[in-house]
Amino acid sequence: MIQKWSLVVLVMFLNMQTTVAQVLMEVPLLMELPGKESLVHAWYDGESFYIDGQDLFENLKFSVQISGSKLIALDAHHRYEFDCAGVQANDGCKLPLHKVLDQLEPMLYFDETRLHLRASSAATMFENRSIRNHSPSWAEVPGPHLFGRNRKMWGGMMASWQVRRDQFGVRPSVKMTASALKGTVEGKVGNGFRWNYSYDWPDQSWLTQIKVAHLGQGASMLSFTNLPLIRPRLQHFREITGQSAPHALLQAVISGEVVDQVQADAEGKYRLHAPLWYGSTKMQIRSQSLGGVEEISRVIYQLTPESLLPPRKMYFQGHISQDIRRLHLQYGLYPKLTLQTELEQMDQRLRISSGAILSPLSYLSLHTTMHLPDLDGELALQLWRPSVQVTAHLRARRHKLLNSSLTASASRGAWTMVVRGRQIAFGGQSQRLSIHPELWLHDAGGLLVHARYEATRTYRNSSEHRLYSGWRVATGWAFSQARVLAFVNRDRFSHLFGLEGFLILRHQSLSFSIGWEAKQRTPVVSLSLQASSAFGSLFVQSQRDAHGVTHSQHLQGSIQIGHDVTVSPYGQLESAVELRIFEDINGNAIEDPTEPIIPHIEAQIYQGSWTRLRSGSLYSSHLNPYQRYQVRLLEDSIRDPSLHPATGMDFSFTADPGQRKIITVAMQRLIPVTGKITNIDRAPLRLQIRVNQKTTSDIYQDGGFSLHLHPGEYTFAIVDILTDEILARKTVKVDPLRFHFELDLKEDYP
Amino acid sequence: MVHHTYAQASLSVTPAYVVVTDEAPFGSFVLNNQGTEPIEVVISAHFGVIASNDSTTGVVLGEAGQLGDLSAHLTFFPHRCILSAGNEQTVRYRIVEASNGAHITLMHFAMRERGAIVNGQIPEVASGLSIVYNLVAPLIYLQGQGIPTLSVRPLGHASHAIHLSIENHSQWPFFGGIRVIQDGRLLGRAESAVYTRRLVKIPLSEPVADQSLRLEFDTDYTGLKQSIQSQLGIPDPIHLVWE
Numbered sequence: 006m007i008q009k010w011s012l013v014v015l016v017m018f019l020n021m022q023t024t025v026a027q028v029l030m031e032v033p034l035l036m037e038l039p040g041k042e043s044l045v046h047a048w049y050d051g052e053s054f055y056i057d058g059q060d061l062f063e064n065l066k067f068s069v070q071i072s073g074s075k076l077i078a079l080d081a082h083h084r085y086e087f088d089c090a091g092v093q094a095n096d097g098c099k100l101p102l103h104k105v106l107d108q109l110e111p112m113l114y115f116d117e118t119r120l121h122l123r124a125s126s127a128a129t130m131f132e133n134r135s136i137r138n139h140s141p142s143w144a145e146v147p148g149p150h151l152f153g154r155n156r157k158m159w160g161g162m163m164a165s166w167q168v169r170r171d172q173f174g175v176r177p178s179v180k181m182t183a184s185a186l187k188g189t190v191e192g193k194v195g196n197g198f199r200w201n202y203s204y205d206w207p208d209q210s211w212l213t214q215i216k217v218a219h220l221g222q223g224a225s226m227l228s229f230t231n232l233p234l235i236r237p238r239l240q241h242f243r244e245i246t247g248q249s250a251p252h253a254l255l256q257a258v259i260s261g262e263v264v265d266q267v268q269a270d271a272e273g274k275y276r277l278h279a280p281l282w283y284g285s286t287k288m289q290i291r292s293q294s295l296g297g298v299e300e301i302s303r304v305i306y307q308l309t310p311e312s313l314l315p316p317r318k319m320y321f322q323g324h325i326s327q328d329i330r331r332l333h334l335q336y337g338l339y340p341k342l343t344l345q346t347e348l349e350q351m352d353q354r355l356r357i358s359s360g361a362i363l364s365p366l367s368y369l370s371l372h373t374t375m376h377l378p379d380l381d382g383e384l385a386l387q388l389w390r391p392s393v394q395v396t397a398h399l400r401a402r403r404h405k406l407l408n409s410s411l412t413a414s415a416s417r418g419a420w421t422m423v424v425r426g427r428q429i430a431f432g433g434q435s436q437r438l439s440i441h442p443e444l445w446l447h448d449a450g451g452l453l454v455h456a457r458y459e460a461t462r463t464y465r466n467s468s469e470h471r472l473y474s475g476w477r478v479a480t481g482w483a484f485s486q487a488r489v490l491a492f493v494n495r496d497r498f499s500h501l502f503g504l505e506g507f508l509i510l511r512h513q514s515l516s517f518s519i520g521w522e523a524k525q526r527t528p529v530v531s532l533s534l535q536a537s538s539a540f541g542s543l544f545v546q547s548q549r550d551a552h553g554v555t556h557s558q559h560l561q562g563s564i565q566i567g568h569d570v571t572v573s574p575y576g577q578l579e580s581a582v583e584l585r586i587f588e589d590i591n592g593n594a595i596e597d598p599t600e601p602i603i604p605h606i607e608a609q610i611y612q613g614s615w616t617r618l619r620s621g622s623l624y625s626s627h628l629n630p631y632q633r634y635q636v637r638l639l640e641d642s643i644r645d646p647s648l649h650p651a652t653g654m655d656f657s658f659t660a661d662p663g664q665r666k667i668i669t670v671a672m673q674r675l676i677p678v679t680g681k682i683t684n685i686d687r688a689p690l691r692l693q694i695r696v697n698q699k700t701t702s703d704i705y706q707d708g709g710f711s712l713h714l715h716p717g718e719y720t721f722a723i724v725d726i727l728t729d730e731i732l733a734r735k736t737v738k739v740d741p742l743r744f745h746f747e748l749d750l751k752e753d754y755p
Numbered sequence: 756m757v758h759h760t761y762a763q764a765s766l767s768v769t770p771a772y773v774v775v776t777d778e779a780p781f782g783s784f785v786l787n788n789q790g791t792e793p794i795e796v797v798i799s800a801h802f803g804v805i806a807s808n809d810s811t812t813g814v815v816l817g818e819a820g821q822l823g824d825l826s827a828h829l830t831f832f833p834h835r836c837i838l839s840a841g842n843e844q845t846v847r848y849r850i851v852e853a854s855n856g857a858h859i860t861l862m863h864f865a866m867r868e869r870g871a872i873v874n875g876q877i878p879e880v881a882s883g884l885s886i887v888y889n890l891v892a893p894l895i896y897l898q899g900q901g902i903p904t905l906s907v908r909p910l911g912h913a914s915h916a917i918h919l920s921i922e923n924h925s926q927w928p929f930f931g932g933i934r935v936i937q938d939g940r941l942l943g944r945a946e947s948a949v950y951t952r953r954l955v956k957i958p959l960s961e962p963v964a965d966q967s968l969r970l971e972f973d974t975d976y977t978g979l980k981q982s983i984q985s986q987l988g989i990p991d992p993i994h995l996v997w998e
């Protein structure tokens with residue numbers, strides 16, 4: 006009897022064990038939120054899914070409280086309470102997924118086939134702005150910003166010089182830009198001496214630059230502004246709403262990159278956010294309905310004029326000198342409307358101007374200004390459409406039109422048509438109207454035909470008038486390096502026909518014109534030559550016409566004084582960078598005299614170009630001061646496989662004004678550190694090796710690991726990525742040779 | 756409830772072979788995981804060739820005829836890597852202090868899927884279940900100039916193809932085309948790389964009329980640089996007679 010009861014108890018005990026034990030298979034779910042993807046811990050027991058409640062709701066930007074076996078998720082408008090299905094070792098809370106979906110559907114959609122949790126774009130309960138607060142790569146220059154603004158008492162100088170000789174005499178002049186006194190000094194010598202000193206705060210928003218200047222003849226000036234020194238690329242984020250198939254996947258794509266992705270709601274409504282840059286933005290909206298139906302796409306073009314400020318930004322520019330005090334204010338009221346006003350006091354007289362910049366349509370921009378107390382009004386209109394451009398200016402005073410101008414151009418294929426018109430009033434007594442239509446044909450074979458007509462009518466006392474007209478026809482062959490045209494010009498002063506053209510060789514160019522002036526019965530000849538050497542550029546021009554013979558010569562170049570002295574044939578160079586990639590033999594990341602520059606390592610600079618100097622370093626000039634530039638070292642060009650750049654393959658720098666910035670990239674020889682983990686009691690994929698509590702590296706399936714490190718002492722820890730538990734720890738010294746060691750999960754248990 | 760996950764690993768290595776010279780004794784392979792699973796790749800270099808016996812062509816390790824062993828003169832980085840789906844890794848190599856002649860090593864890329872993390876999985880079972888995929892890319896280094904010496908043995912011919920066994924007796928590999936000529940007419944051409952011995956099938960435009968053929972060689976080999984083609988000379992033509 007006792008044996009029978011014992012058997013029953015044993016069977017009941019075993020039965021209880023099998024019913025209580027729950028076999029859970031871990032299935033990480035991919036969670037797709039608008040603009041963000043992340044993995045959420047989840048489990049599957051063969052029937053139901055369970056999800057890590059804390060993980061889920063924190064990803065959805067809720068505040069999470071776990072008390073006992075309850076999880077409470079809160080935000081400003083919602084409160085959800087769930088019973089935990091099982092408390093995890095790290096005080097987490099498993100929630101049955103169907104209970105979560107019961108409360109959050111249709112905002113949260115679970116795709117069991119793909120193991121995806123997807124938040125609908127129509128979800129209003131999720132605070133999308135906080136989800137979007139990650140910095141998108143396309144909004145600014147990516148890569149770590151390793152070389153920022155460099156301030157020095159003396160950081161070098163760039164001087165551009167020119168000497169001009171013509172019928173008015175010889176006129177030398179020098180312009181200088183120097184990085185000095187922790188700011189920028191600019192100077193100009195020639196027809197007097199002028200200088201200014203500016204100090205900047207490129208990262209500030211309330212004041213970015215102050216400038217003091219000596220203007221010559223005893224005059225001086227102070228100016229201050231908060232205009233951004235770094236030219237902004239992004240004007241604003243545009244919201245694109247629309248209707249598609251229910252639950253369709255919508256993507257906004259710019260230059261091949263998906264900038265936003267959402268899922269339409271059950272009614273097919275969606276809301277995408279996309280960046281709008283200054284200049285033109287071409288955006289493609291792709292719609293893929295559920296079930297693999299063919300993708301539909303449409304293209305949106307947007308053009309944002311540089312003069313429009315980002316919304317809710319206010320910029321000022323102040324100017325104080327002996328004669329003038331001026332304050333200019335601009336405010337971006339809406340993405341397409343910028344208000345501006347200017348107060349100016351000059352000779353005890355106050356002048357107020359106010360106006361607006363408006364872009365009501367994507368391709369239309371309007372500038373209006375009203376000046377008080379003169380009641381002068383100005384209106385400028387610009388219209389861009391594919392192949393068509395129109396620009397118009399109107400200026401009026403007290404209801405009277407003072408002057409106006411209109412330029413319209415249209416092109417199609419090889420044909421271009423330009424029409425210019427102008428009206429000018431002279432004191433209310435007379436006015437002049439002129440119109441200049443022009444037609445160009447330039448076909449792919451190089452044939453060029455140009456025809457121009459101009460007519461000018463002058464009115465005096467609203468009755469008397471005169472009409473002048475002229476025309477020009479030219480035809481010939483035109484290519485990028487050479488052009489020759491036969492032409493006929495006829496107007497009220499001259500009747501001229503002849504030949505003109507140019508030829509561009511590598512560093513030299515020649516342009517000429519030779520003709521016969523029929524009215525004056527005289528030949529007309531002009532010849533100009535440009536030649537460049539390593540030290541300077543020379544322009545020589547000679548001309549003979551009805552008024553006689555004239556000659557002019559112009560010599561220019563630039564000198565840079567800093568790390569060394571270099572000369573260049575080009576004009577003013579505001580900012581430059583020299584990239585010195587050297588082999589860091591002693592590993593101190595400082596370029597020592599015995600450490601050579603590696604001349605064959607190639608690099609890319611975005612929005613710039615390199616020249617290889619004789620020293621082997623790379624050099625790029627004509628950079629925009631304060632602008633960030635991205636550099637990528639080309640891995641294929643690094644011949645020695647054990648050399649690694651201390652900067653990483655990608656980094657960015659800020660171009661300093663008036664300075665040749667020297668960036669040193671230390672190529673360091675790293676030690677290959679390999680090893681193996683022994684006595685592994687779980688799947689090796691769960692393990693990671695953590696070096697000095699900073700960097701981590703994955704473990705291979707055979708328990709091996711592979712790292713590349715500098716010589717030194719390191720603490721290696723083996724971590725279970727699912728539980729964050731440290732399983733082993735060992736401190737070893739890495740020698741400057743290939744290094745191998747083992748970590749035993751039993752012996753090296755911390 | 757039934758769940759399906761579709762994931763697969765796929766590794767591509769470019770280029771498929773490399774011939775470098777002492778003018779630029781360095782370069783790189785690019786590994787690309789085109790699949791949807793993360794993979795781990797172990798990279799190693801072994802002395803050996805791709806060669807044929809009487810029936811098949813495959814990897815032969817430890818010997819390469821008269822070609823030298825490049826493994827001792829080679830450094831490369833990295834030796835192993837983990838590639839997430841869609842990611843790529845550059846494997847850079849450099850050759851130092853190799854003597855005159857041609858040297859070879861086989862770059863071996865052993866790929867294994869990493870799969871999903873499964874709680875409670877036994878480690879030995881996990882690694883035992885995964886399949887290792889192997890890719891081999893020959894890396895050949897040339898110092899100096901030379902002409903390969905070839906001998907050919909006919910293995911047989913069908914109406915529209917001829918089967919040959921080509922043997923290399925020199926320290927220079929052969930990369931190029933083998934042209935079959937009969938009575939001054941070109942009957943067919945095939946490209947091959949012959950390090951030691953290689954079975955070659957040459958498709959013919961018409962059946963062979965008699966038992967005498969002339970084989971001519973050229974150095975046009977797909978992907979081989981012109982400068983390297985000129986470094987390896989053209990072997991002498993061979994008259995082929997069989998019973």
